[in-house]
Amino acid sequence: MTDLQPLRRALLSVSDKTGLIDLARALSDRGVELLSTGGSAAAIRDAGLPVRDVSEVTKFPEMMDGRVKTLHPVVHGGLLAVRDDAGHVAAMTEHGIDPIDLVVVNLYPFEATVARGAGFAETIENIDIGGPAMIRSAAKNHAFVNVVVDVEDYAPLLAELEANDGRTTLAFRQSLAQTAYARTAAYDTAVSTWMAGAIGETAPRRQSVSGTLAQTLRYGENPHQAAAFYTDGTARAGVATATQVQGKELSYNNINDTDAAYELVAEFADLGPCCVIVKHANPCGVAKGDTLEAAYRAAYDCDRTSAFGGIVALNQPLDEATAKAIVEIFTEVVIAPGASEAAKAVFAAKRNLRLLLTDGLPDPAAGGMTVKQVSGGFLVQGKDTGQISEADLKVVTKVQPTPEQMADLRFAWIVAKHVKSNAIVYVKDGATVGVGAGQMSRVDSTRIAARKAEDMAEACGLPASPAKGSVVASDAFFPFADGVITAVEAGAVALIQPGGSMRDAEVIAAADEAGIAMVFTGMRHFRH
Known part of the structure; x- marks a missing residue:
């Protein structure tokens, strides 16, 4: 094997035909023989360029609605043969297999199909089989074969051929191979992730994460x-x-x-x-x-x-x-x-x-995954899409919140969902007036948020802390009455929290003694 390998024969089979004709023309002008399939072959031929159908080479027609077209020894033998191995060369000669030096494949638009909400059957039909097989074959044999899976690599390929008189370097082919394997890995990840969701599998045996x-x-x-x-x-x-x-x-x-x-x-x-x-x-x-x-x-x-x-x-x-x-x-x-x-x-x-x-706002109710790496692995969980309606709320105190207070309580609750735990949020008249985030103690977060309200009064020239008359949200339950007492001392008149503490009765009693309203949500929003 030499570092520089000539490019004489290419197979082009793409779903996204952006730049296809320019690439095909540049390769053809260099004397590269073009092979192609289906719509790609038709587009190249319509551009007046010489191209051979893969079915002509394999002696088998495309069949089963295009599911079978490149899955053939003539194709994969041409990709996988080790060119300086006498046994491989003999097998190629015996079976009439010609080498393929370049594969250009971009896969069926599976991710786009999922993104637009297609049904199960249509999504299945957009799982590419022959494409990934060719990509992996070419990438494995990168000592001799070039594989291109992204339109943005067309120009670098042509530049490489120009710089090396129609040949490519091993380093270039290795780079293409790495990109190719990453693409098929991402593609398979998209398929497995979608299928897990489609069949309701919340914890599949193997979990992959990919990105571009x-x-x-x-x-x-x-x-x-x-x-x-x-x-x-x-x-x-x-x-x-x-x-x-x-x-x-x-x-x-x-x-x-x-x-x-x-x-x-x-x-x-x-x-x-x-x-x-x-x-x-x-x-x-x-x-x-x-x-x-x-x-x-x-x-x-x-x-x-x-x-x-x-x-x-x-x-x-x-x-x-x-x-x-x-x-x-x-x-x-x-x-x-x-x-x-x-x-x-x-x-x-x-x-x-x-x-x-952006083109709009994200849907807070839409699902998804959050991933966090830990030593030796990673944690996966569903996105926090938890939401509450007024019907979900339970007033547990003698004092009932006013409609205005209830609106502020729900506002504060939503904000608390997005604050690092332990989270405490003071709200008054539809605006936060104090936020306490990320403290080891919930009462500390309550004190910090109250102090922030005092700072706001000083900065804005207010006569008193805006915490007076405010409502307070806590992302998780108050384990002791001290957090409630601190909020009351700051001037809070109503609180919203999940409830569920062993000391709920003590906490409710503290709220009743202070004459404030308290609402339980039955849902917490830890955000670590």
Whole structure:
């Protein structure tokens, strides 16, 4: 085997025909014999280029609605034969097998079929069999064979041939082979994951996770950590599918925080204008308003210090007035389901401000997986899509919450779902006024959130802490009455929590003694 291998014969069989004719023409101009199948062969022939049908080579027609066309020894022998092995060469000669030096295959659009919600039978028909088999054969024999599975590798292939007088280097073929195996692995992962869901298998014996590189990042959470951003192929609206209109390249932390912000603001899709400001993956301000600008200003007021350098997520298209309010301080990223031209013009003066626009809001009720790596393995769980209605709530105190308090309680509960546990959220008049996140003790989170409300009063020139008259949400039950007592001391008049503690009676008694309302949800929202 020599490092440089000539390319004389190619098999092109693609579902996505983007760039196919240009590639076929460039190869044909180099004297490469073209083989193809079905629609690919027809497209090449219609372009006036010489091409042989694979069925002509195998002496077998395509059959069974195209399920069988390349699964033949003439094809796989041409791909797998070791060219400098005398036995392999003899077998090729005996059976009339000619070598194939290049396979260009992109697979049936299985992921796209799943993404658009196709039925079971149609999805099954979009599982490619012959394609992955050819890809794996060619990749295994990369010492002699080139395999291309992505349209973006057409140009590098042609450049390689140009640089090496119609030949390719071993290093180039190895790179193509690695990409090919990653593609078939991702494809099989998509199939197995879909099928597990389709048949209701929540914990399959083997679980795979795959993605497509979207961006190589400068570094991870810290400069000494390598990082990259991968997409999973789903059509879910969010940071992975957004269009970046302007601003610097997104960082690892930007992407993580922006996702957290947009997932939360999507919970308020039907509540009118809403804004979420996130810092270090925790919401530091969340508010609704009569206008988007009012919602932003109320969210900003909750924690003006933390909002500096934060991520802003909006549930409605960005308008000019809101854009002008946002640029009053330094902001890292703004994500929204659209923006007016006037708003874009305001942001254009802030070149480093990243503006991401999506086609809509993600569906909070849509399922999915979360994956966390641990030493020697990884944890997989369903996405937290838990939601409650007013009918699910149980008032456990003598005092009943007012309708206004109930609305704030439900608002606070949704926010708490997106705060790192232990999570405590104070809300008043449709806006957070204090958030306590990620503490080892729930009472500490309660104290921190109350102190944040005091800071808000000082920053905004309020006569008293906005925690007075507020409602409080806790993502999990209060294990002791001390958390309730702390919230009452801060001025809370109603609480919402899952309930279920061994000391529920003690906690309810503390609320009754303080004369406040308490509501149980029966559902917790740990977020570690």
